[in-house]
Amino acid sequence: MPQSPTDSPLGRIDLFGRPTALVGGSPVVFPEKAFMLVALLAFAAGRDLDRASARELLWEEVPPARRAGNLRQLLLRLGQLEPGSPVRVTPEGGLRLAEDRWRVDAVALLSGAVAPGAVDGRPLLEGVAAKGDQFEDWLRWASRRANEQRGAALRAALDAAALDPAARLDIAERLLALEPLDETGHRHRLTAHAEAGDLAAARRAWLDCRARLRDELGIEPSPDIQALAARLGLEGAAVPPSASVAALSDAPERGDRLGIPTVIVMPPALLPGNELLDRFGLVLLEEITLGLSQFGSFRVIAAHTSWQLARRAPGSPALGPAPFGEAPRPDYAVTVGIRSSGEPLNASCRLTKLSTGEVLWAVDLEISAANLQASLTDIVRRTVGSLAALIERAEGRLSLAEAGATGYRLYLEGKRSIGATGLEPLRAARKWFRLAVKRCDEFSAALAGLSRTLSMEWLVRGMTDRELLTDALQAAQRAEACDPGSGRALRELGFANLYLRRHDDSLACFAAARARAPNDADLLADYADAVMHDGQPERALELMRAAKALNPLGPDYYRWIEASILYRLEDYDGAVAVLQPIADRPSTARLLAATCAMAGDLTAARGHAARVRENYPAFRVDDVWQIIPDRRPADLRQFAAGLRGAGLD
Known part of the structure; x- marks a missing residue:
């Protein structure tokens, strides 16, 4: 029976810090594996989990034949608790949290129902002895997601309404304790001290912000922080001389059916007297822009436009909407920097979400002055794939209600489901990809995803007829027609052709896809599979290791x-x-x-x-x-x- 607004769960499970279970304020004896299972369900999509995944993650160290019995015993033991088990078995045989009987702190955090004052940095499942590599990997992922949600809650609180200086400072300090390089936290901490009239504290906040970003990332604070510090007359503050990505942050909401985000790559500032590094920076801008363009899941503004924007003076009308005309305004900025003082040389790369100013990712990479070409290749290889994944992850954080059921958002739901080889996740992914294609019938990435679900179902089921493979091939052909030369579409053409025994066509498609996306790990794995079936296992093993x-x-x-x-x-x-x-x-x-x-x-x-x-x-x-x-x-x-x-x- 659905829980009414006045009902409250009978028990409470706290997973952060040392996990506890309480009923009526009194502790309940709760097995360690039960806390781990509740955590898995709290972080699962829809808070449903199939039994096979639960068994594998909880009892990796136990022989497979004993895992099912262990799970049954755990569920029986939980069923003996006074309020009833916190885990229900679904009609399909999966597992689900009993949220009408138990309140779980992680669920409240992930759903955005936690007050900023309650946000802290306690680790997930502190002291729980995970006995398998896979659960350890999952725990690291879940901990990152929890911190992302904590940071998002604090940033939303800072931007949501007017705050008195003390409240603003408290929330900003909590955010910086979680994410010391978060520029939103630094900006609001500086603002809070200024509003309170404590310019000495504001100066310390400014110097701390500048020192952290310079030391850790090799970059200067964002232009709006610099402008705020300059207005307050703080030491060493100046409006930056070059164009700023902050000037692009007033982009309107996306309203098209596809809804894919737009990315701009901003080049490093010109280095007086160092023409060689200036050329290196220009080539780096072009290579990162080209690499991101190959993904096809987001628009990338041409490098020429980025370079021209960076060369214009601050306050120029060209920094407003004019350069883009009717074209989409950027949603994300990738800022490249080169630090030339001393040795070794370093290149930095920072991904910023322009609507919030949030820095989603930053990395500092060494440049070899003796071999600039090798450095260029290494920097592009190590940044492009990470940037693409982070942009998709950032877009996927929003619920469908928040982001709107655009084709791109539906596509991300499909990608979230497709990682496993079971039939249920494959079919769930297919549903989302089909909805994305229905929303926008020329969405190449969604068509490629649809093709993959069809090929994988044929393979997982060990089928002998060719109907699903034929459908997969047709979906891949449509994907390639919508985006000629797309690495993703070519990969799916290669995959479908392989199982249709068209080996030469398959290998040709994979070779072409690899030329477009040489550092796509999933592509290399599929290429290894095709090469192995072609009778070249030694070469296949090399590709698989790559x-x-x-x-x-x-x-x-x-x-x-x-x-x-x-x-x-x-x-x-x-x-x-x-x-x-x-x-x-x-x-x-x-x-x-x-x-x-x-x-x-x-x-x-x-x-x-x-x-x-x-x-x-x-x-x-x-x-x-x-x-x-x-x-x-x-x-x-x-x-x-x-x-x-x-x-x-």
Whole structure:
């Protein structure tokens, strides 16, 4: 029954700091794994979680055969609590928080229902002994997300309404305790001291702001902070001589159906007397702009416009709406800086959300004066992919109600669902991608995502007919037609063609996609898969290692591809080790059965074979000739031998 506004949950679970569970103000005995499970559900999309993911994250150190029993025992124990279990089993068999009975502090934080005065920096699940690498990785991600939400709540409070100086200072100090380089916090701390008439404290705040940004990032404070300090007559404050991205921050709300954000890359300030580094800065601007343009998920203002804006004097009308005319105004600015005093030389890169002034990311990278070309390549490689991911993450933080159901926002919902190999997340992602395409039928990235869900479902289900693959190919072709030469579209064309056994077409598409996006880890992983099925496992392993170097915490299917390559190379023990963290997934059962058999572990092989029969009762070994797109018959015979060795027929 839905909870009425006057109802209140019977219990409370606090996950930050040392976790506690209270009922009526009294502590409740709560297993450590229960706190971990509640945390997983609090941070899950929609606060629903499938059992397989819960088992894998909570009991990674336990053999897969025992994980289901452990989860059942934990749920039974929680069901014996006085207010009832905080975890419900959904009709589909998944897990969900019982929010009508229990209030969870993390849920309140993530939903924006926490007062600024209650925001603190207590760590998530402090003292809980996570026993697996995957949960540790998840905990780091969830902690970052919690801090992002804390920062967002504090920034919103600072900007929402008029505050007295004491309240403004308190919130600004809380924000800076979380994010010492956040310029919103520095600006409001400076403002609070000035409003209180304490110019000595304002001067200390200004000097602290300037020193932190210079020391940590090699950049100057934002122009609006500099202008505020100059108005107050503080030491060392001056209006910057070059054009500012702050002049672009009054961009109107996006109203188009697609709704993709616009990015501008601002170049470094000219360095008097150093023509070589000036040229380096110009090329760096062009390369980062070009790299971001290849993603196709956001608009990027041309480098020429950025360079011209940076050369104009402050206050020029050209810094207003005029340069853009009817074109979209920027939503994000990437600011590049070069610091030339002393050795080594350094380049900095900062991503700012213009509507709030929030610095989303900053990095400082060394420049080798002896090899500027290598430095340029390294800086572009290390910044472009991170910038694209951060922009998508920033856009994805907003709820659909806040951002509007634009095609881009719906596309981000699909991307959020597509990381796992299970059927449910794949089909959820397909729903979002289709909605995005319905909103804007020429949205190439959403069409590419739709193609991927179709290909992956065909692969996960081990299907032998070609209908889903044909649909995937058509979606990829539409994606490429909407954005000719798109790396994402070419990647999906390569993927669909591979499983349609069009090897030459597949490899050509992957090669073209790699030329467009040489540092796309997911592309390299798929390319490795195609090369392996073409009968080149040694080269495939090189590509796979390159993918993992760029994305060491990649999605589940990285393991699937790597294990398949090791199987081809007859490194069966290595393949088993790679697959072990996802050993309980039905989609890995065939490969694990064959691999364990070839490694000589017949007991484990037969166990995985039993799971194949349970999940794929119609499967026959002869089906591999239709499912697996190996070009060389000998490779198929090798895999079939492993399956038969596991007892499959």
